[in-house]
Amino acid sequence: MASWVGFRVDAAATLGGGHVMRCLTLARTFRSLAHHCVFLCSEETIEVIPDDLWDGFDVRTVSAGLPAETEERFDLLVFDHYGLSAPDERDWRNRAGTLMVIDDLADRPHDCDLLLDQTYGVRAADYEALLPDGCRLLLGSHYALLREEFATHRQASLERRLSDPAGGRVLVSLGMTDVSGIAGRVCNLLTAIGGLQRVDVVLGHKAPSYGRIQEICALDARFQLHSDVRNMAELMLLADVGIGAGGTTTWERCAMGLPSLVVVVADNQIKIADLMNKAGAIGLLGDARTDTDQHLSDQLTRFLSDTERLRAFGRKSADLCDGAGARRVVDDVLQLVAARERANGYV
The missing domain is CATH 3.40.50.11190 (Rossmann fold)
Structure with a gap:
């Protein structure tokens, strides 16, 4: 009934x-x-x-x-x-x-x-x-x-990651409302990092960083902005590493086995980020509310240059959510x- x-x-x-x-x-x-x-x-x-x-x-x-x-x-x-x-x-x-x-x-x-x-x-x-x-x-x-799309694309994503990353494709998804404009901060830092072939940025069109991301895309051909997307699993399948907050999309990245670098943007994300970091399932970049851009930049550079460590994050995270x-x-x-x-x- x-x-x-x-x-x-x-x-x-x-x-x-x-x-x-x-x-x-x-x-x-x-x-x-x-x-x-x-x-x-x-x-x-x-x-x-x-x-x-x-x-x-x-x-x-x-x-x-x-x-x-x-x-x-x-x-x-x-x-x-x-x-x-x-x-x-x-x-x-x-x-x-x-x-x-x-x-x-x-x-x-x-x-x-x-x-x-x-x-x-x-x-x-x-x-x-x-x-x-x-x-x-x-x-x-x-x-x-x-959403069902993550279970549907999971196997293809895991199989893709059995080989070395194809190279330098980053997915940035830091929340629909872009708390404190964190997406703009992270993308500003990524513009200065070499070796990146493509950066897909998922952001709501009302987000504080939307205009700044548009400017970055106009100046740097590596960046592509996606607004209010309905194909997140497909974007994760194509990505080599994901940069996100410690909220709901954490489990999406895990289901896809996507190596994750996490920025904390709210109090309720601290515990989960700490537990997953200790378990070796993510790379913890820091807390956007307290850490400086220099700290976040140093962490990004360190993690993005360590391919084997990124692969280990992906393998561990895939075991946490199917x-x-x-x-x-x-x-x-x-x-x-x-x-x-x-x-x-x-x-």
Whole structure:
């Protein structure tokens, strides 16, 4: 039987669009199984996320933290929002049969029936005092929410990397909203590094660095700007190394076995970047908020000149995520929803 699934999620210029993008991935998987999905978002979210990226989903604006101005009942309501916690989630209890939370901070209590944290190295003990009894946990990068295209292109990407890198093709993707203009800073540094054959830059057209990247592309034929792309897996397949932030695209690069150099741009990225760096799965360039351009430049030069180390990053990261996490999550969630509905006498 088809279910109604709601997503309470926001994006912002300072927050980025990662929360919305991973919820869209989950929604597409639900929709492929004939379930109806509704997004409940702030007005700023509608401004930040381009219309075409909503993929035809039903999107409604709501006041921050408050139930939607509708009496509609959801079979499942998903929260992916750092600004909401147990009291806010509890307000929605009479609107949904099952409540699910997506989190990666483990820094506040939740009132939910299921919690997903796709962070590498996360433990059940991290949430022990934050969840109600009986809450089901889906933990680790095995459950990373990636679009189907990454699983589709994964094998070809891994096979390509069995040989030495073809040489010098870099993919720069530092977040849709380009927090603090980090994309412009990184590309400025790359212009001075020799040996690069091509630099593909993925950036939202509203990003602060957009104009600067256009200028770089006009002056340096190696640089190519891609705005609001829908073929990220193909770009990763062609790249020899990826430069990105420590957010959602971390798992995309892992699924493709793409050697990654990571710049931290937000507090919630520090832990995952540190764990993956210690595991030898990424090269950590530094923190964009505190490290100087000289430090970032030195790190870029050091990593980009070490081909064997880059290949090792790719091999290790490919073991952490296979790109099939979204379907695993949906299968587990639907089983829980069905069980709760039977227990409550709805079916």
